[in-house]
Amino acid sequence: MVDIPDSRGTSTSSILTADKRTKKRNAAEKRFRFYGLAAICIGLSALVMLLASILYQGIPAFTQTKVTLEVPLSADVLDPEGNRDPEDIAKVITFGYAGLIEEAVENAIEEYGIEIEGLDDPAAIVSKQASAQVRNWVLKNPEAVGGTQQFSFYTTSRIDQYYKGKVTMASAELDSQISIEQIQLAEALEEAGALERGFNWDFIFAPDASDQRPEAAGLGVAIIGSAYMMLIVLCLALPIGVAASIYLEEFAPTNRLTDIIEVNISNLAAVPSIVFGILGLAIFINFAGLPQSAPIVGGLVLTLMTLPTIIISTRAALKSVPPSIRDAALGVGASKMQSVFHHVLPLAGPGILTGTIIGLAQALGETAPLLLIGMVAFVTEYPDAPPDGFFDPATALPVQVFNWTQRADPAFAERASGAIIVLLVFLAIMNITAILLRRRFERRW
Amino acid sequence: MSFVKTTASVAILAAAATAASAQGREQVQVAGSSTVLPYANIVAEAFGESYDFPTPVIQSGGSSAGLKQFCEGVGENTIDIANASRPIRDTEIEACAANGVNDIIEVRIGYDGIVFASQQGGPEFTAFEPAQWYQAMAAELPQDGEMVANPNTNWTDVDSSLPDVEILAFIPGTKHGTREVFEEKVILQGCEDSGAMQSMMDMGMDEDATEEACMAVRNDGAAVDIDGDYTETLARIESNPNGVGVFGLSFYENNTDVLNVATMGGVEPSTETISSGEYPVSRPLYFYVKKAHIGVIPGLKEFAAFFVNDQVAGQGGPLADYGLVPDPELAQTQQKIENETTMSQEAS
Numbered sequence: 001m002v003d004i005p006d007s008r009g010t011s012t013s014s015i016l017t018a019d020k021r022t023k024k025r026n027a028a029e030k031r032f033r034f035y036g037l038a039a040i041c042i043g044l045s046a047l048v049m050l051l052a053s054i055l056y057q058g059i060p061a062f063t064q065t066k067v068t069l070e071v072p073l074s075a076d077v078l079d080p081e082g083n084r085d086p087e088d089i090a091k092v093i094t095f096g097y098a099g100l101i102e103e104a105v106e107n108a109i110e111e112y113g114i115e116i117e118g119l120d121d122p123a124a125i126v127s128k129q130a131s132a133q134v135r136n137w138v139l140k141n142p143e144a145v146g147g148t149q150q151f152s153f154y155t156t157s158r159i160d161q162y163y164k165g166k167v168t169m170a171s172a173e174l175d176s177q178i179s180i181e182q183i184q185l186a187e188a189l190e191e192a193g194a195l196e197r198g199f200n201w202d203f204i205f206a207p208d209a210s211d212q213r214p215e216a217a218g219l220g221v222a223i224i225g226s227a228y229m230m231l232i233v234l235c236l237a238l239p240i241g242v243a244a245s246i247y248l249e250e251f252a253p254t255n256r257l258t259d260i261i262e263v264n265i266s267n268l269a270a271v272p273s274i275v276f277g278i279l280g281l282a283i284f285i286n287f288a289g290l291p292q293s294a295p296i297v298g299g300l301v302l303t304l305m306t307l308p309t310i311i312i313s314t315r316a317a318l319k320s321v322p323p324s325i326r327d328a329a330l331g332v333g334a335s336k337m338q339s340v341f342h343h344v345l346p347l348a349g350p351g352i353l354t355g356t357i358i359g360l361a362q363a364l365g366e367t368a369p370l371l372l373i374g375m376v377a378f379v380t381e382y383p384d385a386p387p388d389g390f391f392d393p394a395t396a397l398p399v400q401v402f403n404w405t406q407r408a409d410p411a412f413a414e415r416a417s418g419a420i421i422v423l424l425v426f427l428a429i430m431n432i433t434a435i436l437l438r439r440r441f442e443r444r445w
Numbered sequence: 446m447s448f449v450k451t452t453a454s455v456a457i458l459a460a461a462a463t464a465a466s467a468q469g470r471e472q473v474q475v476a477g478s479s480t481v482l483p484y485a486n487i488v489a490e491a492f493g494e495s496y497d498f499p500t501p502v503i504q505s506g507g508s509s510a511g512l513k514q515f516c517e518g519v520g521e522n523t524i525d526i527a528n529a530s531r532p533i534r535d536t537e538i539e540a541c542a543a544n545g546v547n548d549i550i551e552v553r554i555g556y557d558g559i560v561f562a563s564q565q566g567g568p569e570f571t572a573f574e575p576a577q578w579y580q581a582m583a584a585e586l587p588q589d590g591e592m593v594a595n596p597n598t599n600w601t602d603v604d605s606s607l608p609d610v611e612i613l614a615f616i617p618g619t620k621h622g623t624r625e626v627f628e629e630k631v632i633l634q635g636c637e638d639s640g641a642m643q644s645m646m647d648m649g650m651d652e653d654a655t656e657e658a659c660m661a662v663r664n665d666g667a668a669v670d671i672d673g674d675y676t677e678t679l680a681r682i683e684s685n686p687n688g689v690g691v692f693g694l695s696f697y698e699n700n701t702d703v704l705n706v707a708t709m710g711g712v713e714p715s716t717e718t719i720s721s722g723e724y725p726v727s728r729p730l731y732f733y734v735k736k737a738h739i740g741v742i743p744g745l746k747e748f749a750a751f752f753v754n755d756q757v758a759g760q761g762g763p764l765a766d767y768g769l770v771p772d773p774e775l776a777q778t779q780q781k782i783e784n785e786t787t788m789s790q791e792a793s
Contacts, residue, residue, distance in 0.1 A: 063462050076640060090495075093491065093494075093495035093756065094491050094494045095497075095757070095762070096756075099560075128763070132494045135494065135495075136494075167702070171702040172702070175701050175702040176701040177699065177701070192486060210486040210487040210489070210490040210768070211483035211767065212483075212487050213490075285522055286512050286517070286522075288712075289520075289521075289522050290522065291470055291522055292474060292502075292522060292524070293474070293504070298615055306770050374474075374476070376505065376506070377502050377504040377505075378482070378486045378489060378502065378503040378504075379500075379502050380489070380490055380500045381499055382471075393472065393474075393502040405676060406479070406505070406674045406702065407676075408483065408675065408695060408696040408699040409699050410699075
């Protein structure tokens with residue numbers, strides 16, 4: 001082989017050795033990749049920080065410390081008339097039961113032989129919910145008055161927070177709600193096996209509780225309220241949205257009017273959600289006379305808010321069905337409506353569902369419009385089954401988070417984070433369903 | 446997607462709408478002050494547990510917003526009770542009357558203290574005087590016969606007995622009822638105590654102008670308005686160790702492990718000192734009942750009566766436990782609810 005001399009002398013335009021220009025271009029590409037990676041890293045680390053802080057604060061909300069006590073159901077207190085008539089027993093209100101709980105704690109101290117110097121107000125370790133718990137049980141079992149009954153009560157939030165590491169002996173010394181001796185009592189009861197920490201289903205299923213009983217507060221009413229609203233949004237926004245987009249996409253003539261409608265739909269999708277709340281207050285409550293704080297009004301307001309999202313995604317799904325399908329259907333003699341409902345709509349289905357689920361997820365996390373229609377409220381009674389329940393007062397998950405962050409007791413901060421976790425789980429389930437549906441049924445041409 | 450299904454679901458919703466609008470509202474609806482909210486929550490919960498009536502629904506949103514909702518009219522889709530951390534204003538009574546809400550029963554549930562607290566372990570703010578707050582917070586101070594921009598930047602500039610840290614106070618924003626009390630009972634009082642009021646008068650200002658000048662709060666960053674709740678004030682204190690915050694007594698009592706309270710005028714805030722009137726910064730809390738709804742909304746009168754029951758709002762009751770200062774004239778309030786005495790009847 002003979003070396004062929006390079007006709008351009010010492011030029012570096014070989015594809016093996018990069019010239020200056022190529023180096024520059026390669027460096028630019030490398031830099032861009034780095035910027036991209038950095039952008040992703042910043043986004044990810046923000047997400048990780050957010051999730052970590054919520055999980056760190058919120059996971060303890062799913063467990064709760066409980067104490068088991070024998071409560072003497074003394075007849076003098078509960079049934080002063082002595083006739084065991086449930087109506088007379090019901091006259092003793094919740095606060096009247098506090099003495100029994102005190103007695104129960106003192107009995108336990110005696111029974112387990114606990115001796116703590118300077119112990120003041122030992123019943124302060126038991127939640128105020130205990131009185132309500134005993135009263136409900138007694139009203140159901142009036143014949144048990146006079147005997148004793150074993151109950152499992154929540155401890156107060158301060159004792160519970162001590163086991164979660166948020167209250168320490170040092171902070172308890174300064175705290176007016178708990179004393180070191182009371183914590184020592186809780187520890188002694190734990191050693192005796194009467195106090196333990198376990199998973200707390202009530203956090204998910206129980207209704208909200210007042211500011212004095214953070215340990216008893218749960219998400220039950222909020223979850224039902226959110227579910228009712230989602231049901232209403234689904235039942236109203238899906239048919240209306242799909243009908244509107246089919247008409248606009250397949251039947252409507254292209255003229256100035258449809259152009260205006262199209263622009264307005266896109267505009268509506270960008271309107272701040274609080275505006276829909278104001279609209280809801282004016283139309284549904286003040287004009288139509290629907291009740292305040294009810295899921296029906298919340299559902300209607302969120303329907304208005306979700307409609308543009310559903311219309312836009314449905315139109316995109318319909319557009320992505322190739323015209324050849326319509327032409328083929330029309331070619332074999334199908335009517336316009338048959339071609340849409342037999343061929344186009346089924347093919348666009350997965351896209352429509354994905355858009356709907358994403359719209360619903362958006363509605364699930366919405367707080368601002370609910371603020372104005374009275375759903376940011378303290379509600380402790382479950383709404384009835386639908387359809388009547390649509391008109392009963394309820395709250396919603398994001399609203400419950402908002403409510404709890406405003407309360408004075410620090411234990412509510414933990415529960416707010418717990419509620420965020422529940423909300424995130426629901427959102428994740430909805431979004432994963434949307435992705436799975438798309439993967440499973442989507443067709444590409 | 447079948448049209449039958451969608452039309453059916455719409456039909457069900459429509460049917461449900463007509464069915465429910467026929468039946469009346471069963472539970473009491475309350476809205477208003479976020480200061481009264483925790484007390485209302487506690488009472489509503491106990492009321493629902495102890496009586497056959499459904500638990501009332503309590504919304505927050507502030508005294509003014511609550512009273513506005515209250516005055517929207519009479520009827521089942523309007524609220525029955527408005528909570529307020531200040532007495533109802535004449536303009537609000539007029540607005541009510543314009544919408545047909547003529548008979549209002551005013552119920553005073555007790556008193557609330559306003560306390561001044563800093564971070565536990567921070568600088569030692571142990572004692573304040575209204576005059577010190579005035580000199581630290583005023584926008585302009587009188588000096589040698591004219592008003593000059595507040596020159597104090599450090600608490601020691603105000604009084605050498607105070608800690609040597611920069612002035613940074615978190616005070617309630619203007620939308621809160623608490624701000625009014627803070628201005629009247631602390632700033633205005635301090636203006637008078639410090640002699641600034643006299644010097645302003647001497648400068649030839651009339652009474653209104655003096656009062657206005659006294660209550661003008663500086664906006665150079667030393668006084669920070671908090672429009673959110675006390676939880677926000679607490680968060681700001683926690684991130685600014687040298688800051689001082691204004692809180693409600695009940696909020697402080699729930700957070701004594703992180704907050705250090707200072708005395709005002711030499712008196713430590715507590716339910717006892719407030720009910721005896723020794724502690725200067727306190728205000729009454731109210732709720733207002735729409736008389737036209739009594740007998741229409743089940744349990745409304747019973748709820749109002751239960752709220753001011755001795756077992757609930759009295760000494761040693763759950764509300765006092767939470768930080769409410771019991772009203773010594775509770776018996777009269779109970780009588781008022783029993784007789785359904787409206788504000789116009791009281792006036793005449």
